[in-house]
Structures are given as structure tokens and as C-alpha cells.
Amino acid sequence: MAISALKKLKPDEGQPAAAPTTPGAGPKPLPKKEAAPPPPAPPKKPSIEDIFLPLEPEPDGTPTQRGCISEGRADRLRLQMWLADNLRKSIAPELAIDDPLERTPEREAMVKQRFDHVLSQGKVKVPPDVTLEQFYSNVLDELFGFGPLEIFIRTDGVSEIMVNGPYIVLIEQKGRIRETGQKFLDDDHVERVVKRIIKPLGRIADIDHPLIDARLPDGSRVNSVIRPVAIDGPNLTIRKFSKDKLKIDDLLNFKSMTPNMGKFLEAAVVSRLNIVVSGGTGSGKTTLINVLSAFIPSHERTVTIEDAAELQFKQRNVVRLETKKPTPEHPGIVTIRDCVVNALRMRPERIVIGECRSGETLDMLQAMNTGHDGSMTTVHSNDPRSCFSRLETLVLMAGVDFPIAVVRKQIANSVDLIVQASRLRDGSRKVTHITEIQGMEGEMPILMDIFKFYDYGDKEDGKINGEHLPAGIRPKCEHKLKQAGFDFPPSLFMKPTT
Ligand SMILES: Nc1ncnc2c1ncn2[C@@H]1O[C@H](COP(=O)(O)OP(=O)(O)OP(=O)(O)O)[C@@H](O)[C@H]1O
Numbered sequence: 001m002a003i004s005a006l007k008k009l010k011p012d013e014g015q016p017a018a019a020p021t022t023p024g025a026g027p028k029p030l031p032k033k034e035a036a037p038p039p040p041a042p043p044k045k046p047s048i049e050d051i052f053l054p055l056e057p058e059p060d061g062t063p064t065q066r067g068c069i070s071e072g073r074a075d076r077l078r079l080q081m082w083l084a085d086n087l088r089k090s091i092a093p094e095l096a097i098d099d100p101l102e103r104t105p106e107r108e109a110m111v112k113q114r115f116d117h118v119l120s121q122g123k124v125k126v127p128p129d130v131t132l133e134q135f136y137s138n139v140l141d142e143l144f145g146f147g148p149l150e151i152f153i154r155t156d157g158v159s160e161i162m163v164n165g166p167y168i169v170l171i172e173q174k175g176r177i178r179e180t181g182q183k184f185l186d187d188d189h190v191e192r193v194v195k196r197i198i199k200p201l202g203r204i205a206d207i208d209h210p211l212i213d214a215r216l217p218d219g220s221r222v223n224s225v226i227r228p229v230a231i232d233g234p235n236l237t238i239r240k241f242s243k244d245k246l247k248i249d250d251l252l253n254f255k256s257m258t259p260n261m262g263k264f265l266e267a268a269v270v271s272r273l274n275i276v277v278s279g280g281t282g283s284g285k286t287t288l289i290n291v292l293s294a295f296i297p298s299h300e301r302t303v304t305i306e307d308a309a310e311l312q313f314k315q316r317n318v319v320r321l322e323t324k325k326p327t328p329e330h331p332g333i334v335t336i337r338d339c340v341v342n343a344l345r346m347r348p349e350r351i352v353i354g355e356c357r358s359g360e361t362l363d364m365l366q367a368m369n370t371g372h373d374g375s376m377t378t379v380h381s382n383d384p385r386s387c388f389s390r391l392e393t394l395v396l397m398a399g400v401d402f403p404i405a406v407v408r409k410q411i412a413n414s415v416d417l418i419v420q421a422s423r424l425r426d427g428s429r430k431v432t433h434i435t436e437i438q439g440m441e442g443e444m445p446i447l448m449d450i451f452k453f454y455d456y457g458d459k460e461d462g463k464i465n466g467e468h469l470p471a472g473i474r475p476k477c478e479h480k481l482k483q484a485g486f487d488f489p490p491s492l493f494m495k496p497t498t
């Protein structure tokens with residue numbers, strides 16, 4: 001039903017209890033008014049009450065990972081979507097419902113005029129559990145944006161948005177993950193938002209392409225898995241791009257590492273040590289690479305290679321490569337491995353790979369060993385020893401038939417430091433180890449911690465009681481640091497005696 005039809009509702013037809021979500025055809029523009037309405041105010045900054053709604057009680061037997069929606073909430077969402085779809089149809093009839101529609105002041109003014117008109121006719125009643133302002137704002141979010149996600153996109157400090165099917169929506173703020181109580185109407189509603197997000201990127205989401213990994217123009221990273229692969233409903237994970245990238249001073253302020261660890265890492269980067277940042281999902285690996293990259297001297301040429309470009313280097317002589325996924329029109333793919341091999345022909349002094357997940361690890365180690373020292377990458381692993389083992393596995397994924405001792409030697413010869421990032425149980429993110437790979441003893445690698453975070457348990461406020469300390473070992477790489485002008489006193493590496 002279009003907005004013009006909405007106007008024609010007879011009083012007794014009123015607002016449907018369950019308004020259809022699909023708009024009808026034939027919108028008719030409203031008669032023009034004499035004076036143009038003033039441009040609408042920009043969306044206001046959401047407050048904490050807007051973000052977190054009370055969690056609805058769920059009847060016994062509700063599937064835990066699916067959740068549910070109350071009738072009242074579903075009715076409100078239906079009404080919002082019905083209004084939004086009809087208003088949208090009336091201002092942009094040529095667009096499909098899963099096409100994005102840019103939010104411009106002119107369009108917003110048109111929508112406001114039509115919305116007020118519909119309300120003044122008394123055909124649509126604002127549901128009692130929401131204010132007029134909130135209701136209108138929700139309709140706009142549905143019409144122009146990503147529906148229930150808009151509020152999180154607008155809120156600074158929300159770093160990650162996680163949609164586990166329509167009824168479980170969580171966010172991460174200050175390292176803590178919390179369910180928000182926000183809901184989608186149903187699976188189709190989530191998929192519609194997914195399609196609106198990825199359509200401008202030339203990507204598709206359907207039964208044949210249920211796994212979607214993409215980067216938004218603003219740099220945010222998006223992953224979605226839809227039916228039939230997602231069992232409990234289509235899901236969506238957005239790592240929001242943060243305008244203010246964390247810098248070394250931020251990490252020091254957050255006590256993610258000590259100033260001495262910072263100085264050591266700076267020296268390691270300038271001295272062109274090869275560094276692998278290890279860590280679990282969302283532990284801060286990419287952030288660390290970004291922070292470390294700031295220490296690369298500006299005259300050195302770097303090639304960065306990523307699946308979804310997140311790195312932001314401040315130097316000018318940086319060439320950024322991103323892998324290519326297949327699209328229906330352009331089915332070809334370009335892998336990280338292809339990019340690494342190509343990067344070697346681009347005269348790079350350093351190569352930075354966003355993440356090593358497979359056989360490209362072998363190419364990267366070879367690059368580190370052949371004049372591109374000072375290279376960096378990240379690997380998913382929970383501690384430096386597992387990181388070493390993971391590197392072994394990743395090298396073998398290149399399809400080579402090297403004996404394990406040869407693989408270990410290659411890693412030990414190539415990688416100088418493992419910097420371990422962790423997201424701890426209180427939500428804080430810390431560098432928990434700076435570990436040097438000192439060589440081999442027989443067939444075993446020698447890994448020595450230079451700095452370590454000691455975890456002594458929890459404080460009363462739930463925060464972790466712990467401290468970073470040097471492990472008491474003078475690093476083997478010290479001579480390289482000295483050559484680059486970093487002459488650290490031995491005390492920097494010694495454990496305090498008291
Ligand atoms: N030391 C830190 N203190 C506080 N927040 C941090 C810190 N490091 C990273 N973050 C925040 O944590 C989130 C995840 O960081 P990042 O993207 O670097 O993690 P990641 O390990 O690369 O994740 P993934 O495994 O998904 O690639 C970001 O929002 C980032 O701003």
C-alpha cells in the first residue's frame with residue numbers, strides 16, 4: 001500500500017494491526033506546498049537508553065540461540081516498516097526495497113511532510129510504547145538506512161555490532177559485549193539490511209552466496225552468513241571503522257603495554273626486525289600493526305596486502321593491495337598469495353600482510369628472508385608458542401613437502417619477534433608477551449619472552465590485577481637495535497628486584 005493509498009484509508013479502516021511489509025504500487029505525489037519546509041535537523045546523538053532496550057522475557061521453550069520477539073514489538077516493527085516502505089516508494093518509486101537510498105535534506109523534508117500528513121489524518125497511531133520522535137526516527141532509519149542497526153552506527157564508542165539472527169543483537173563497547181534488546185522483525189528483515197549494505201559493493205547475498213565478507217566505503221568491515229548456512233537466522237558482524245585510530249599513546253594510556261615496551265617495539269620496527277603479531281579474534285592485532293607502522297621511517301617503501309583493507313599507514317610511499325573476491329559479473333579472484341608474489345616485483349622494502357591464514361605464509365617468510373626485513377603480519381593464535389606452531393601449519397598449507405625441521409628453521413630464521421595481543425576477561429586489550437625467536441636448539445625453536453603481562457587474579461571491581469614486567473632476558477636482537485641507534489640500558493630488560 002503506497003502513501004497515497006494510506007491517505008485514502010477510511011476512518012474505520014484505521015491502522016492495520018499487522019501492516020503488510022511489502023509496499024503496493026502506484027504512489028501519487030502530494031500536492032506541492034507554497035513554501036519549502038525547513039531542512040530537518042540532523043539525527044540526534046543516541047543516548048544509552050536508546051541503545052539498550054529492556055530484554056523481553058522469553059516464553060519457556062524459546063530456542064536459546066534464536067530468541068524471539070513479543071507480539072507488541074513485532075507489531076510496532078511491522079508498522080514502522082510498512083510506513084517506511086510506503087514513504088520510500090512514494091519518494092523513490094524506481095528503487096527496489098533492498099537498494100540503498102541516500103539520506104538527503106530534500107528527501108527527508110519530503111518524508112517529514114508526508115509523515116505528518118498521515119499522522120494528522122489519524123490513520124496511523126504512534127504505538128504507546130514509543131515517543132513520536134523515536135517512532136519517526138525509527139521510520140527514517142528503516143527508510144534510508146540499515147533499520148535497527150542505525151543507532152549503533154551513529155553511536156561513537158560502539159566498536160562492533162553482532163546480529164545473531166533477528167532477535168539477538170549485541171554490541172561491543174569498551175571491550176565489553178552486551179545484548180542490546182534491539183530486534184529485527186524476522187529473517188527477511190535482516191537479509192534486507194544485509195543486501196542494502198552489500199549491494200553498492202557489487203556483491204550478492206542469496207542461497208548460492210550465503211557467505212559474505214566485505215568492506216564498507218567508510219572502512220568498516222562486514223561479514224554476514226545467511227540462510228541456509230546460518231542455522232538460527234541470518235547473521236551479521238560489523239567491525240566499525242573508528243575515525244580516531246588508536247595511537248601508541250592511547251595504548252600506553254589504556255595500559256595495554258608499558259612505555260618501555262613501546263620504546264622496545266619502536267626500536268624493533270626501526271631496526272627492521274620481522275614481527276608477527278599474534279592474537280585471538282578481536283584482540284587488537286590490526287590495531288597493533290597500525291600503531292607499529294607509525295614507526296616505519298617515511299623514506300621506506302611498503303606494500304600492504306589485506307583481505308579487507310583496514311590498515312592506515314601515515315607514510316606516503318605505501319602501496320595498498322586488497323584481494324579480489326568473485327562477483328557474478330567478475331568471477332575472477334586474486335588471493336593474498338597472488339598479491340605477495342606480485343608485491344615482490346614492486347620493489348618494496350617492507351611487506352605488511354594484514355593476516356596470514358594459509359600458504360601465503362611461506363611466501364611471506366621467504367620475503368622476510370630476502371631483503372624485505374622489517375615486514376609484519378598477524379596470525380590467529382593464543383600465545384607465542386601456539387603462534388609458532390600455527391606458522392608451521394600455515395607454511396605446510398602452501399602445499400610444500402618440507403620436513404618439519406626445515407619449516408621450523410625457516411620460521412626461526414625469518415621471524416624475530418612475536419607480539420602477543422589478548423582481549424582479557426575484563427574487556428581490556430593488552431600486549432601480553434613480546435617474545436623473541438632466538439633460533440633453534442636441535443629441532444626445537446628457542447622462544448624467549450622479553451616482556452610479559454603477569455596476571456594475579458581479579459580486583460574487587462572486576463578489573464584484572466596484573467602488571468607488565470620485563471622477563472629478565474637481554475634480547476639477542478640487541479646488537480641490531482644498537483646499530484639502529486637504540487642503546488637501551490640493561491635495566492630495561494631486568495625484572496625489578498623488590
Ligand atoms: N589496546 C586496545 N585497547 C582498547 N581497545 C583496543 C585496543 N586494541 C584494539 N582495540 C579495539 O578493539 C577492536 C578490535 O581491534 P582489532 O581490529 O585491531 O582486532 P583484531 O585482532 O585485528 O581483530 P580480528 O581478529 O577480527 O582481525 C577495535 O575496535 C579496536 O579499536
Ligand SMILES: [Mg+2]
Nearest residue numbers: 285286287355
Ligand atoms: Mg584484524
